[in-house]
Amino acid sequence: MFAFASVKGARLLADAVGQSPSWQNAAKRWVISIDGGITEPNALRFLLALPHSELRVPYGEELLAAELRPVHRFHPKTVLLERNGPALVPSAMMVSSANLTCNGLCFGHEHAISVRAAADAPLPATVMTGLSHLEEVAAWAPVIDAAFIDRYQAIRPAAPVLPEVFEDERAELILQDAPVIQPVQSAALAAASHMWIDIEYVVANRGTEQEGNQIDLQRGARVFFGFGDQELARNSPIGTVVILYGAHSAPRNMRFGNNSMDKLDLPIPGEEGPPSYADKTLLFSREGPGRFRLTVGTTDQVAEWKARSHAAGTAFSMRSGREFGVF
Numbered sequence: 001m002f003a004f005a006s007v008k009g010a011r012l013l014a015d016a017v018g019q020s021p022s023w024q025n026a027a028k029r030w031v032i033s034i035d036g037g038i039t040e041p042n043a044l045r046f047l048l049a050l051p052h053s054e055l056r057v058p059y060g061e062e063l064l065a066a067e068l069r070p071v072h073r074f075h076p077k078t079v080l081l082e083r084n085g086p087a088l089v090p091s092a093m094m095v096s097s098a099n100l101t102c103n104g105l106c107f108g109h110e111h112a113i114s115v116r117a118a119a120d121a122p123l124p125a126t127v128m129t130g131l132s133h134l135e136e137v138a139a140w141a142p143v144i145d146a147a148f149i150d151r152y153q154a155i156r157p158a159a160p161v162l163p164e165v166f167e168d169e170r171a172e173l174i175l176q177d178a179p180v181i182q183p184v185q186s187a188a189l190a191a192a193s194h195m196w197i198d199i200e201y202v203v204a205n206r207g208t209e210q211e212g213n214q215i216d217l218q219r220g221a222r223v224f225f226g227f228g229d230q231e232l233a234r235n236s237p238i239g240t241v242v243i244l245y246g247a248h249s250a251p252r253n254m255r256f257g258n259n260s261m262d263k264l265d266l267p268i269p270g271e272e273g274p275p276s277y278a279d280k281t282l283l284f285s286r287e288g289p290g291r292f293r294l295t296v297g298t299t300d301q302v303a304e305w306k307a308r309s310h311a312a313g314t315a316f317s318m319r320s321g322r323e324f325g326v327f
Contacts, residue, residue, distance in 0.1 A: 001031040001076040001137065002100040005043040008175045009101035014050060015183040028053040031141050032100070033074035034063055034152055038160045041153040043100070048146065056141035057148070064151060077104075080134060090123050090131055092116040102171035106191040173223050176230035181220030188314045189223040192326030196283045196297065196305045197221075200322060202276070203263070211269035211276050217262040218318050222254055224326065225264075226290060232256040242291045243284075248272040249291075266294065281305070 017023055030047045032039055034057055048055045057063075058074045077096050082088040096112030098104030117123045123131075174186040181189075189195070203214035223229050225241050232238070238254040245267045252265040267273030274280075274296050281302040283295040297305065309315035309325030317323050 003075045004038045005100035035070040037068045037156040058141040106187045107168035178231040179229040197324035245294045
């Protein structure tokens, strides 16, 4: 159950839970509000098209008749998972403040509380007592179809009837056409304040006699630096960011290399930057739009950075085995 949904929010949730082997065949029941015309029609179409999906809209016909102005705003944000048996048994539930949008799932300051049953056991009795109300809500919300969504889109205003900050501008960076990384990873990069990366090899772009200042990043790491996750032609420019190190700051270029990795130029070693980048772990921290503070980590700092990413589930590995992460 969600108050509002966007296409990218729906895709993000489906990608995250779709990693479960039972997702494809699981029965799915979505209860999504269209109060004020905030929910995107294509979000409803996406959810309806998922395998074994049923879509319900509370007060659906009443809202269409009232030009989407609700008498009672529908505002839950609850996910309930049930397991098969002789009857469906509730096994996990999450209640949060987040809508089914990128703003809610990635960029907003939200809260969430989840509870999970032990194997072959129901949820705690105190939780089960509240589930009957959820079932009542799901039961009275009418099932809708593609024709309903068409009618909704036909009367939906260009600007929602109800004021709502719907999507953070960073949502434009992820789930673009032909994205090069998984949506969950792309969302983590876009939402993070810090990104660290283990550096082994530095490109010898300044010749064999001088320390290089170009590093290879995971393809799609560009999202952290404010660029979209879409497919690019090899050896094409991505954009420019400002890298700060100590008292120095300078614009540095990013491009997508012939080796299918995102390449970033760093401050010149020994002049604007540290003596070398090889065999170091680097941290990039946002300091404003397009501006990033570079830190070369000490042993203790690197351990802290990695611990924070692992705790958040946002530590990743490249095919080479090099690690990077965000927090």
